[in-house]
Amino acid sequence: MSVEVLDPGPLSTLQDLGRPGWAHLGVARAGALDRGAAALARRLVGGAVDDAVVETTLGGIVLRTGRAATLAVTGAACEVRVDGHAVGHGTPVTVPAGAVVIIGPARTGVRSYVAFAGGIAAEPVLGSRATDTLAWVGPPRLAAGQVLALGRPGQWPEPPAAVVVRPREPVMRLRPGPRADWLAEGAWAALDGTRYAVAPDSDRIGLRLDGPRVERRAGELPSEGMVIGAVQLPPSGQPVVFLADHPPTGGYPVVALVADDDLDLCAQLRPGDRVVLRTG
Structure with missing residues (x-):
């Protein structure tokens, strides 16, 4: 077949x-x-x-x-x-x-x-x-x-799982990352409820967000290992969410991690779509 x-x-x-x-x-x-x-x-x-x-x-x-x-x-x-x-x-x-x-x-x-x-x-x-x-x-x-x-078909399909209906305005839940201490004072609290647009250069490697600048302390750090859902903060202050094809290391601080249940949402966000960040 x-x-x-x-x-x-x-x-x-x-x-x-x-x-x-x-x-x-x-x-x-x-x-x-x-x-x-x-x-x-x-x-x-x-x-x-x-x-x-x-x-x-x-x-x-x-x-x-x-x-x-x-x-x-x-x-x-x-x-x-x-x-x-x-x-x-x-x-x-x-x-x-x-x-x-x-x-x-x-x-x-x-x-x-x-x-x-x-x-x-x-x-x-x-x-x-x-x-x-x-x-x-x-x-x-x-x-x-x-x-x-194609391989050989197996048994007849089971009934599908219940369809999850997403909220009209997508919400992405965050928890503090290993470099959350690089955020400026008050920046973590300010992220809660902030709306970002998906940037046009988003792909399977990373979801780039465009919106209010997130302030962090100046300087750089040595490259560190990355995981899916890591939120890296470059000097521009615009967050980048690493997805399935992310590089193994990165040199900007990982200030947050996206909740695992919200990673599928990242796959379906189009350029220009808006997403609300939640840190609570």
């Missing part, structure tokens, strides 16, 4: 749970940015917890099935069409051999996830099929004409 990529869109990659445990060698974890959406897609097609899925970015993707296959699309809201006919988003769909599947541009959010029954049988690198867009470890970004092998 296989699927051909007809049009990969602006950026489509393979992602699974990533490759934790290699940071000491300078290898980022990578993996699906919206972990909840990717997990739901896998469950809808009866997949294993670490099956590789396709992660699209804003513009969608066009695929053609080599044989009949069951797929599901989750994440960013988008139109899904099979041979020109609209099908459901967030539901398993079985398509015939030779079907053209169009995952349209994201209407809201940024990243959609496409899971196939049996998963995508790419060659793992350091135990993962995830694409790291900073170091380009793992499979390359998807390209037109590429053929993806």
Whole structure:
């Protein structure tokens, strides 16, 4: 069983749970940015917890099935069409051999996830099929004409988990980071309730926030290890949230950490979207 990529869109990659445990060698974890959406897609097609899925970015993707296959699309809201006919988003769909599947541009959010029954049988690198867009470890970004092998489908899917409805104004909860003492007096309290816009140069490496300057003490420090969700504060005073493809080290103070439950939110924030920070 296989699927051909007809049009990969602006950026489509393979992602699974990533490759934790290699940071000491300078290898980022990578993996699906919206972990909840990717997990739901896998469950809808009866997949294993670490099956590789396709992660699209804003513009969608066009695929053609080599044989009949069951797929599901989750994440960013988008139109899904099979041979020109609209099908459901967030539901398993079985398509015939030779079907053209169009995952349209994201209407809201940024990243959609496409899971196939049996998963995508790419060659793992350091135990993962995830694409790291900073170091380009793992499979390359998807390209037109590429053929993806599918594994053998497993059992019929379980009922999907309950859908989480996010608040109208996204909220990102913070806790103090290891270098919170680099913040100027009163800066931590001032962050609570502050609104920031997502900067245009945000990507899988980091979510850059644009808004009120956060004051910190002058000076630099030696490079230190980074973790996903670390909030680094450069001299500009504009926070940067490190995401799945973050570099292993950084030289600016990590003044905060994003709550793990809010990291999926970071995957779906578009440039210009506003987010409220909470430190309480």
